[in-house]
Amino acid sequence: MADSRIINTTLIRDAIVQLIHEASFQLHPETRTTFIQMRDTEESGIARQTLDTLILNDDIAKAEQVPLCQDCGSVVVFLEIGQQVIIEGEQLNDAIHDAVAHAYEKYYLRKSIVADPLQRVNTGTNTPSFIHIDMVQGDKLGITVYLKGGGSENMSSLHMFRPTASEDEIIDYIVQTVRDAGPNPCPPLFLGVGIGGTADVAMLNAKKAVLRKPGSFHPVDYYRKLEEKILHAVNDTGVGPLGFGGRNTAAAVYIKEAATHIATLPVALNLNCHSLRYRGTIL
Amino acid sequence: MKPVEIHTPLDQQTIKNLESGTMVALSGTIYTARDRAHQEFQKLLEAGKPLPFDPSGQVLYYAGPSPTPRGKVIGAVGPTTSYRMDPFTGLMLEAGIRGFIGKGKRSQQVREQLVQWGGVYFATFGGAAAFLHTRVVSSRLIAFPHLGPEAVYMLEVADFPIIVVNDIYNGDLYESAISG
Numbered sequence: 298m299a300d301s302r303i304i305n306t307t308l309i310r311d312a313i314v315q316l317i318h319e320a321s322f323q324l325h326p327e328t329r330t331t332f333i334q335m336r337d338t339e340e341s342g343i344a345r346q347t348l349d350t351l352i353l354n355d356d357i358a359k360a361e362q363v364p365l366c367q368d369c370g371s372v373v374v375f376l377e378i379g380q381q382v383i384i385e386g387e388q389l390n391d392a393i394h395d396a397v398a399h400a401y402e403k404y405y406l407r408k409s410i411v412a413d414p415l416q417r418v419n420t421g422t423n424t425p426s427f428i429h430i431d432m433v434q435g436d437k438l439g440i441t442v443y444l445k446g447g448g449s450e451n452m453s454s455l456h457m458f459r460p461t462a463s464e465d466e467i468i469d470y471i472v473q474t475v476r477d478a479g480p481n482p483c484p485p486l487f488l489g490v491g492i493g494g495t496a497d498v499a500m501l502n503a504k505k506a507v508l509r510k511p512g513s514f515h516p517v518d519y520y521r522k523l524e525e526k527i528l529h530a531v532n533d534t535g536v537g538p539l540g541f542g543g544r545n546t547a548a549a550v551y552i553k554e555a556a557t558h559i560a561t562l563p564v565a566l567n568l569n570c571h572s573l574r575y576r577g578t579i580l
Numbered sequence: 581m582k583p584v585e586i587h588t589p590l591d592q593q594t595i596k597n598l599e600s601g602t603m604v605a606l607s608g609t610i611y612t613a614r615d616r617a618h619q620e621f622q623k624l625l626e627a628g629k630p631l632p633f634d635p636s637g638q639v640l641y642y643a644g645p646s647p648t649p650r651g652k653v654i655g656a657v658g659p660t661t662s663y664r665m666d667p668f669t670g671l672m673l674e675a676g677i678r679g680f681i682g683k684g685k686r687s688q689q690v691r692e693q694l695v696q697w698g699g700v701y702f703a704t705f706g707g708a709a710a711f712l713h714t715r716v717v718s719s720r721l722i723a724f725p726h727l728g729p730e731a732v733y734m735l736e737v738a739d740f741p742i743i744v745v746n747d748i749y750n751g752d753l754y755e756s757a758i759s760g
């Protein structure tokens with residue numbers, strides 16, 4: 298049997314505090330480059346000015362240590378825990394919630410979480426966070442922190458297709474959803490598409506999809522082409538940056554597929570706003 | 581495109597000159613209000629009580645800023661999605677408010693109410709909240725402190741960048757974007 302490795306939750310806690318900080322105050326350099334490329338393809342004054350403003354926003358957030366967006370998000374935490382890892386210290390969920398509360402206080406981030414969906418009292422700490430754990434091989438622990446704003450989350454969508462549905466039917470549904478959402482989710486979007494699995498798996502994959510290494514392509518040729526096709530179709534809507542009109546309604550489309558039942562074909566959409574905030578590390 | 585410069589409170593003539601798609605630089609006082617603050621406003625008005633500020637010709641900003649770091653005037657302060665305030669907009673217009681700043685589409689009913697009362701709906705740059713914080717000169721909490729980020733703040737802004745979405749002529753920038 299392979300040797301086990303002990304990781305204390307204080308390490309996990311410190312890592313999460315730092316990842317929240319990095320994600321909240323600066324875009325990934327690749328995301329910024331994408332904004333510049335989109336700006337250069339726009340003709341209308343408003344579209345160009347909007348993208349310039351988003352680039353400037355990144356500069357100011359970093360220089361003045363003011364968050365990129367006032368909606369500092371729900372904190373979604375993805376852990377990939379190697380089977381040889383032994384976690385020591387606090388209860389794992391508590392350590393994560395602690396890290397979130399600490400980071401949101403320390404960095405003056407807005408606390409947007411209410412304890413109950415109907416009674417709606419703000420917890421004042423931005424906790425609980427939403428934690429997803431996958432067990433993997435090895436003795437490492439991967440952490441990804443993903444900050445998701447409410448306006449963009451509200452435009453999420455799930456459709457259960459017939460298993461015989463065509464690619465075009467799926468594309469039409471995606472285009473219609475993006476057009477209907479229009480300006481609401483703050484385009485240009487990073488559009489996560491979860492295809493297959495069960496309904497819940499598709500939705501989760503739509504989130505995981507946008508966490509793909511910035512600027513990278515889908516490893517499967519078929520899906521890489523489908524992503525391109527969807528991107529073109531979505532950009533033909535004319536919604537444009539922040540819905541003011543233009544060529545760039547989505548910055549990228551990311552598909553994450555999964556096996557599914559013979560009777561089902563779930564398609565889930567995560568209309569992530571231009572403020573794509575996540576960071577990851579491996580312990 | 582050079583923006584049109586306007587000041588709050590908005591007068592009739594200013595509003596008449598604003599057409600869907602016009603870029604505007606707004607200066608003066610504006611008031612933040614989100615979902616919960618609108619509920620509180622509604623309660624006050626229904627009880628025959630005044631709002632916490634004089635609403636005539638004033639502008640509401642659908643926003644809940646992030647906490648103010650030490651030494652700063654305000655934290656990040658971008659717009660929230662406006663449709664959630666649709667059910668309250670008629671009442672706000674009736675009370676005297678004439679401008680609304682947010683992001684995203686409004687209902688058909690709100691568009692009709694804007695035409696009826698002579699009000700304007702503006703969008704600002706959603707998610708550019710760090711940038712927008714540089715256009716706020718001062719901020720003061722004036723009502724409902726228990727609501728935290730959803731409290732009402734009086735903001736003094738200078739050249740705050742906004743775009744006319746819905747004017748008093750039933751124009752809609754977002755609609756023109758996808759039909760053009």
Ligand code: SF4
Pocket residue numbers: 366367368445446447448449481482483570571572658659660706707708
């Ligand atoms: S949709 Fe994204 S960018 Fe827009 S306000 Fe919400 S979190 Fe910020």
